[in-house]
């Protein structure tokens with residue numbers, strides 16, 4: 001069986017023969033089995049839980065899927081591979097281990113795999129192939145799905161966790177598929193006896209998001225944005241007409257075109273009072289995606 005070093009030199013060769021590879025086998029990484037230690041580290045990082053389903057894109061002899069199921073009776077596994085004899089071997093091994101009811105290996109191109117119902121995606125493929133799979137993962141996998149890949153990153157999608165090793169070990173990385181938050185959102189809230197309409201514009205680059213909010217004729221940037229899977233959090237401190245300078249901490253779950261969660265509000269009694277340490281009021285937060293964003297509406301010249 002070729003070693004990891006052989007695999008790495010194959011990568012170098014593939015780069016050197018880019019033109020040939022691009023014409024002939026751009027969707028293929030040859031079979032090289034992951035080192036057992038690296039398999040363990042990938043599974044540990046993914047931490048599959050009972051009731052979850054894992055998939056290995058390019059499953060080879062099935063070792064990553066088997067390791068993910070080992071000592072985890074509630075976990076189900078899927079492997080897909082274009083190599084029919086490896087698929088047959090993996091299914092036979094599943095039978096020997098009495099795992100056929102929890103695992104299936106499919107003779108399938110990774111680009112045809114169904115990613116919509118899995119919780120963990122494993123990959124150890126050529127970097128170009130993982131990069132080519134990125135749009136499919138981001139479009140089809142559910143927000144919160146964990147992606148664990150060995151050796152290479154996935155283009156410029158920053159990993160959430162990097163387990164870097166040297167020597168015989170390879171680097172293993174974890175990503176959470178982010179919810180789609182890019183676009184315009186609106187919500188309403190009553191604070192200090194006044195009713196406000198918030199109109200927000202969010203921009204997104206993978207799990208990194210930033211944005212701005214308009215209330216009345218005031219606009220403010222949101223701060224400390226955290227997006228992990230469906231979970232979205234950010235801070236907004238701005239002067240609300242009639243209430244004064246107000247600190248708001250938003251925390252919610254993104255479900256398609258709706259975000260539901262909580263707003264923690266701090267309002268000062270006096271104009272010069274620090275928000276830090278003030279009592280917090282909790283309000284429900286329900287934001288809806290909108291096409292009619294008022295963020296761009298004329299502001300007027302009264303900016304006091």
Ligand SMILES: C[S@@+](CC[C@H](N)C(=O)[O-])C[C@H]1O[C@@H](n2cnc3c(N)ncnc32)[C@H](O)[C@@H]1O
Nearest residue numbers: 027028029031032033034058060081082109110
């Ligand atoms: C480097 S091996 C990894 C095997 C296994 N995941 C492991 O880590 O031990 C890559 C595997 O991906 C399979 N493969 C390559 N391109 C594929 C494609 N487009 N669709 C399905 N399988 C593919 C190969 O047949 C090979 O078994």
